[in-house]
Every structure is written in structure tokens, then in C-alpha cells.
Amino acid sequence: MLRRAGVVGDPAGHSLSPAIHRAGYAAHGLDWVYDAHTVPAEGLDDFVRGCAADPAWAGLSVTAPHKDAILAHGDPDEPTRLLGAGNTLIFGPTPRVYNTDVPGFVRAWRAHRLADIRSAAVVGNGATARSILLALAGLGLRDLVVLARVPQRAEALLELAAVLGVVAEARGLEEPLLAVDLVANTVPAAATAPHATRLAAAAGVVFDVVYDPxxxxxxxxxxxxxxxALNGLDLLAGQAVDQFFLMTGHQVTFEGCRSAAEQELSRRSRL
Known part of the structure; x- marks a missing residue:
């Protein structure tokens, strides 16, 4: 039976996940199909139910804005439940939801042979920021500054930090920042542009979730x-390693996933 998987988001057409997963299928000789599906929030439930009813479907990669809502469609594992956000739905008798962004960030960090982290500043307070915080806690994070345009909206991230035993505070994005091991940006590039020089000067390492441009x-x-500096391709490749295994039971490498994404970006740039 032909197996199916795909990425769902709004929009999803820009996603590099099809290139990554298709490269994995080719490497393992799998007769699978993986496509991008743009589905608005009001259509997510019907779309997921339709996939779940078809035994050909193995799972879904989940991107914005559906990472929170996807938890209603499966049993989340403990990290996903803690974060309140997932990026992987695996179909079956008991559908399950995972967040592979967490181990994916750790994998990307280790692939670059970077040291453990004691202090960090995270720009933004959404689902990606929560995933990175949990990953950083596993890498030894002790002190966190959340930088946000409206610091009061970072309350949920501060609460998560407290659960993880991380000392955290929220500040405005324009406020001064002392030296930290990492500055991680999870918001659009335009939001950090006016502050880029100051943020980079305070960072031992920079991570920007953006990868194009x-x-x-x-x-x-x-x-x-x-x-x-690490970018969103590092996170995308890192999270795809576990996601591919959850869907297929086969292994792919961080380097292979990143190479597939880079090749697709290069192909698009020539169009």
C-alpha cells in the first residue's frame, strides 16, 4: 500500500519538509508520498479527521499556526503536554502528538559542537520559544531573559521556565542586554533588525529561526x-530526524536532512 504523509500549515507551500522527507524516502527505497497542505485554522479539524480515516496516512508534520491546536487530535507525550504545542501527529489506533523541535534543537546544537549553555536571551514568546526553552534546559540553562515587544505577554514562558528550574525575567526588546551564551530569535527578522547589532554583541552564539532569506x-x-550563527535550517533538519523515524521507522541523519533542505532552497533560487 502506498503510504502518505505531509506537512500542514497556513501557509504550507513554502515548507522545505517535502524535500527533506522525499530525500529520506529515496534513500531508503520507500514508496511514500509527502506533500504540503495549506489548511486554515477553521479547516484543520476536518482535514485531520479525513487523513486519520485513510489507512494510507502515517502522519503529519505540523507548522504554524496549528502547533497548539494539533494537541486535540492525539495523545501528547510528556514534553509536548508540558509545552502545549506539537509539530508531529502520528496516526494509528491511538494517534499521538510529539514535539520534535525540542530534541531537534539539541541535535543541531551538538552537530555544531557548541558548549553547554548557562545563560540565554530568547526573542519572542510563542510555540517555538517554548520548545527552545525546554531544549536549552536540557543543555544546562540556568538564567533566561525573554525579550518581547510586550513583556507582559511572556508570562506563560516565564511560568514554564519556573517549572524547569530556570531563573527568568521578561524585558522589552529595546532594553539593554548583558552578555549571554546564546541569543535565540523566534520572531520575524524585521522585528529584530533595529536591535541586531546590540543583540549580536551580547551573544556568544546567535540562533535565528528564519532561514529564507x-x-x-x-x-x-x-x-x-x-x-x-545557526539558522532555521539547523532546527528544521534537527527536528526532521526524529519526525522521519516516528513516521517511517527508518533513520536519517542531521547532515542529510540539512543537505536536502539546502538543495531545495538552491533550486528555488534559480527559478
Whole structure:
């Protein structure tokens, strides 16, 4: 039987996940189909139910804005329940929801042979920020500054930090920042552009969730400061390793996933 998987989001057409998963299928000789599906919030329930009713479907990769809502469609594992957000739905007698962004960030960090983290500043307070916080806690994080345009909206992230034993505070994005091991940006590049030089100067390492277009203003500032920079391709490739295994039972590598994503970006740039 032909098996199916895909990525669901709004929009989803820009996603590099099809290129990554299809490369994995080719490497393992799997007769699988993986497509991108743009589904608005009001259509998510019907779309997921339709997939679940078809035994050909193995699972879904889940991107914005559905990472919170997808928890209603399966039994979340403990990290996903803690975060209140998932990025992987696996169909079956008991559908399950996972968040592979968490181990994916750790995998990307280790792939670059970077040291454990004691202090960090995270820009933003959404689902990706929560996932990165949980990943950082596993890498030894002790102190966190949440930078937000409206610091009062970071309350949920501060509560998660407290659960994880991380000392955290929220500040305005424009406020001064002391030196930290990592500055992680989870918001659109335009929001950090006016602050890029200052943020990069405070960072031992920069991570920007954006990967296209690259470099972002924050990445350019990091390069000028001689600061290592990771981008969204690192997270995308890292999370795909576990996601591919959950869907297929086969292993892929971080390097293979990142290469597939880079090749697809290069192909698109020539169109």
C-alpha cells in the first residue's frame, strides 16, 4: 500500500519538509508520498479527521499556526503536554502528538559542537520559544531573559521556565542586554533588525529561526562581530530526524536532512 504523509500549515507551500522527507524516502527505497497542505485554522479539524480515516496516512508534520491546536487530535507525550504545542501527529489506533523541535534543537546544537549553555536571551514568546526553552534546559540553562515587544505577554514562558528550574525575567526588546551564551530569535527578522547589532554583541552564539532569506540582519550583525550563527535550517533538519523515524521507522541523519533542505532552497533560487 502506498503510504502518505505531509506537512500542514497556513501557509504550507513554502515548507522545505517535502524535500527533506522525499530525500529520506529515496534513500531508503520507500514508496511514500509527502506533500504540503495549506489548511486554515477553521479547516484543520476536518482535514485531520479525513487523513486519520485513510489507512494510507502515517502522519503529519505540523507548522504554524496549528502547533497548539494539533494537541486535540492525539495523545501528547510528556514534553509536548508540558509545552502545549506539537509539530508531529502520528496516526494509528491511538494517534499521538510529539514535539520534535525540542530534541531537534539539541541535535543541531551538538552537530555544531557548541558548549553547554548557562545563560540565554530568547526573542519572542510563542510555540517555538517554548520548545527552545525546554531544549536549552536540557543543555544546562540556568538564567533566561525573554525579550518581547510586550513583556507582559511572556508570562506563560516565564511560568514554564519556573517549572524547569530556570531563573527568568521578561524585558522589552529595546532594553539593554548583558552578555549571554546564546541569543535565540523566534520572531520575524524585521522585528529584530533595529536591535541586531546590540543583540549580536551580547551573544556568544546567535540562533535565528528564519532561514529564507539568509542572512538576516541579526545574522549579518553576528558575522560582523565574529559570532557563530545557526539558522532555521539547523532546527528544521534537527527536528526532521526524529519526525522521519516516528513516521517511517527508518533513520536519517542531521547532515542529510540539512543537505536536502539546502538543495531545495538552491533550486528555488534559480527559478
Amino acid at each position: 539568509w542572512p538576516t540582519p541579526l545574522a549579518r550583525a553576528a558575522d560582523a562581530a565574529g559570532t557563530p
